[in-house]
Amino acid sequence: MTTEPQMTELAAEFKTKMGELDKFIKDSNTEVEATGKLAKENVKELEKVATELKGIGTRITEVEQKIVEGVKKGTVSAESLGMLFAKSDAVRDFMEGKNSKVTFECKDGVFYKNTITNADATTPPDRQPGIIPGAFRQLKLRDVVPVGQTSLNVIETTRELANTNSAAETAEGSSKPESSVTFELVTTNIRTIAHWLKMSTQILADAPTVASYVDLRLAHGVEKRIDSQILNGDATGSNLSGMTKSGNFTAYTPVSGISAIDTVATMLGLLEVADYSGTGIIMNPKDWWDVQKLKGSTNDHYLYGDPHNGPSVGLWGRPVVSTNAMTQGKILVADFSQAYFYWNRQGTVVQMFEQDDVNVQKNLVTLRGEARGALETRVPAAALYGSITL
Secondary structure, eight states, X not given: OOHHHHHXXXXXXXXXXXXXXXXXXXXXXXXXXXXXXXXXXXXXXXXHHHHHHHHHHHHHHHHHHHHHHHHHHTSSOTTSHHHHHHTOHHHHXXXXXXXXXXXXXXXXXXOOOOOOOXXXXXXXXXXXXXXXXXXXXXOOGGGSSOEEEOSSSEEEEEEEEEEEOOOOOOOTTSOOOOOEEEEEEEEEEOEEEEEEEEEEHHHHHHOHHHHHHHHHHHHHHHHHHHXXXXXXXXXXXXXXXXXXSTTSSEEOOOOTTOOHHHHHHHHHHXXXXXXXOOOEEEEOHHHHHHHHTOBOTTTOOBSSOBTTTBOOOXXXXXXXXXXXXXXXXXXXXXXXXXXXXXXXXXXXXXXXXXXXXXXXXXXXXXEEEEEEEEEEEOOGGGEEEEEOOO
């Protein structure tokens, strides 16, 4: 028997016994008034009714517990008839000995649904752990350049400007040829990259997973911006001076009529002619995939990519850095170990502040992600930048 019919049956039984008890009390009062005492058989009858009522009370408690457990599991509505009866003030007062009778009224519109649906407010949601993340760009540009640490805000570097090598074979007694080397002072300013957002103190306290995810997003946002600035910073205002800023590379003039694969080979060759060794290639993801999809004109075979083995990792033995930070249709080939150097003044830090704006009034906390650093261009001749045709 389910808890709902059980409680309904108990309610009816309880009502019958209370009616018997009320009649017995009235008859007993009449008897006492007439004779001054209550007959022994009536005393036994009263004890019998009291015992039966006590038994019903115990059974009500047991069923009530089942109903509570059912509500917790979502199998019984919190507003079912049995639950309303079990939690009514009249039943509570009787169980605590405050009243000798129970009157339970179930008003229209209050009760009784026992069918649980998805829309039922008593059904707890199936909250899955963790957070489904959005897109996180792979950050790769600091992997291709040397990185150093500084504790100052300005970096000054002496850079070779020109070198004339006049070394030659010299006859005995003759004057030796003179060479020359000139230098220039290069100044690199440390820049700050930061952003912030607000979060309620309730989320911080009640949803640590959300708070941790926000920390991750703030940190990644800073790192993503640094990645983009290393390549595209134009040195205006507080921007970094990126690899593709004019003056930080040697311009490459595309050769017409050659494939993208040959373009890369041409750029690597030009670097070697200038006594540099190309250590890497930076391309836009679409361009990189287009290179791997190139096919021969005769038998439709792939010139470079291999669908059976997945995407390639490089061209001509050099790694390809595929990043959306690079403009589509552009390519940078460089001896990154010589051309650039990244200075890290402060790694990415996420901090939390309560005393900000109107945070205290509104139970808010400000979270700030911040990093400080700069890209130094050391040898522009060691980097070639230009267009690639596919």
